[in-house]
Amino acid sequence: MRIIGLTGPTGAGKGEVGRRFAKAGALVIDTDRLAREVVTPPSAVLGELAAVFGRDILREDGTLDRALLAERAFASKEAQETLNAITHPAIIRRTRELIEASDRETAVIDAPLLFESGMDRMCHTTVAVLAPEAVRLARIKARDGITEERARERMRAQPDEAFYRERATHTLVNDGALSSLQAAADALIRRIGEGQL
Numbered sequence: 001m002r003i004i005g006l007t008g009p010t011g012a013g014k015g016e017v018g019r020r021f022a023k024a025g026a027l028v029i030d031t032d033r034l035a036r037e038v039v040t041p042p043s044a045v046l047g048e049l050a051a052v053f054g055r056d057i058l059r060e061d062g063t064l065d066r067a068l069l070a071e072r073a074f075a076s077k078e079a080q081e082t083l084n085a086i087t088h089p090a091i092i093r094r095t096r097e098l099i100e101a102s103d104r105e106t107a108v109i110d111a112p113l114l115f116e117s118g119m120d121r122m123c124h125t126t127v128a129v130l131a132p133e134a135v136r137l138a139r140i141k142a143r144d145g146i147t148e149e150r151a152r153e154r155m156r157a158q159p160d161e162a163f164y165r166e167r168a169t170h171t172l173v174n175d176g177a178l179s180s181l182q183a184a185a186d187a188l189i190r191r192i193g194e195g196q197l
Helices: 014-023 031-037 044-053 066-073 077-101 133-144 148-156 161-167 178-193
Strands: 002-007 027-030 106-110 125-130 170-173
Touching: 002 014, 014 027, 014 106, 014 125, 014 178, 027 031, 027 077, 031 077, 031 106, 044 066, 044 077, 066 077, 077 106, 125 161, 125 178, 133 148, 170 178
Parallel strands: 002 106, 002 125, 027 106, 125 170
Antiparallel strands: none
């Protein structure tokens, strides 16, 4: 099986590129979805998070108050690293299980923290989706219904564009119409499928 890592900063359009891979027949593993799965009760990860970030991140029914956790986890680099150290091992284990259970020719690991988590080492090639800061800011505000300051906080918590350019095998820049990104993604997917990349 060919394994492709898909990453990029929030608001850049990574999700759309993932949908193009899925349309082409790839197994797309959304690690954001897995991050929610690994904190669904009963969950050892949930207990670890509560011990570090406060019992009040758990609602009365035992589920995670994701907004409160995000507020605390994005408050500092150290807090974010702590969150990742707790959640990443469980997410990586689940990713491996899904890949091993699949009979598809291609699997795509859609991971915002592909390089930071070390998941890129599982991949044959990597793709980063990038977009101008102003475009990303507008998308994040609209998508998540948050203030500009909160959106900027999320953006500051991620590496700059150079980080992705230096590490990714391929980059797609999403600075125009959606159709342009789709066409660029489809062309890249074809080349990867033909073994050209």
